[in-house]
Amino acid sequence: MMRWMMAALLAIAAPAFAQAPLEVREIGSLHVGGRIATLSGLPQRQMTFSAGAPPVMLDPNGEFQVEQMYAQYVKLANPRARFPLLLWHGGGLTGVTWETTPDGRPGWQMFFLRAGHDVYVSDAMERGRSGWARFPEILPGEPVFRPLGEGWSLFRLGEPAGWNRDPARRVAHAESRFPIAAWDQFMKQGVPRWATTDRQIQAAYDAYVQAVCPCVVVVHSQGGNFGxxxxxxxxxxxxxxxxxxxxxxxxxxxxxxxxxxxxxxxVWGDYVAEHPFWSRARQNIERWQARIREAGGTAETLDLPAEGVRGNSHMLMMDTNSDEIATRVQGWMAAKGLMR
Structure with a gap:
């Protein structure tokens, strides 16, 4: 058995940190990256911003701060990890991914704080508290919005035919670990995204790394390629x-x-082979991992079904066994010498 897996299993058996009180040294936030964009030649118009307020002329021209990125951090009084942990979310989502599960359980932010890490949770450029700029003048193209039913299949809760607007008639995978009753609550986290801004998002993440690292980075879904x-x-x-x-x-x-x-x-969950998008994506990832290994590096895989852990969706950090998965990840980090 691999050393990191043994460490993970020991941690699962006795997670001593699970309910330990947190001693926090600092909570704060920062914005990084971005640039100044200038707009000109756009028409002015009269607007009333609040009921009962006098109208004003809105001039959309001028200089604007754009393409910046937001992150919040929680730093412990006595961290046990050697480096801060940065949590990066996926497409059409924000840092809320890591904070609290849709059914109200503590998320991975709290798990890894209790495990001894200083934790940073960010919103990618154009999402959440990072804000977004006028389009198409500054951000090319237009935002993409995810319908309620799209994620049902994309996030592997079930087959497309299993989606129904009536929650009582939805059909999930038989062993699904996602809290199905909280699907609509989860979809409240969705935000607009662009399909044309990867360059700007990457630039902001790179500025973020320069600002706060050395660090360990955890990425999810679209965040993977940026990581x-x-x-x-x-x-x-x-x-x-x-x-x-x-x-x-x-x-x-x-x-x-x-x-x-x-x-x-x-880290991979279940039902990947049954969903063509994810089976193709995994092949691409495995090719990159193989290239890292061929170059002499370490690129390991935690395949949860292969470990006997069935039913996990794409949203592993929200599934009902999210702490078990986080414990395995924590064991891997410990085995890599990332804890004090």
């Missing part, structure tokens, strides 16, 4: 990368030898 590339851009700053169901990987031109000193772990 893989962030390691390529700053292998001296990121001490490990944990990719939870990443949806994309670096292209063929990427130099895997640059990241051979940074251990990678990829």
């Amino acid at each position: 893989f590339n962030a390691v390529l851009h700053a292998p001296d700053k990121i001490r490990a990368l944990i990719a939870v169901e990443p949806s994309g990987a670096p292209d063929e031109a990427a130099d895997a030898a640059r990241v051979k000193g940074v251990p990678h772990l990829v």
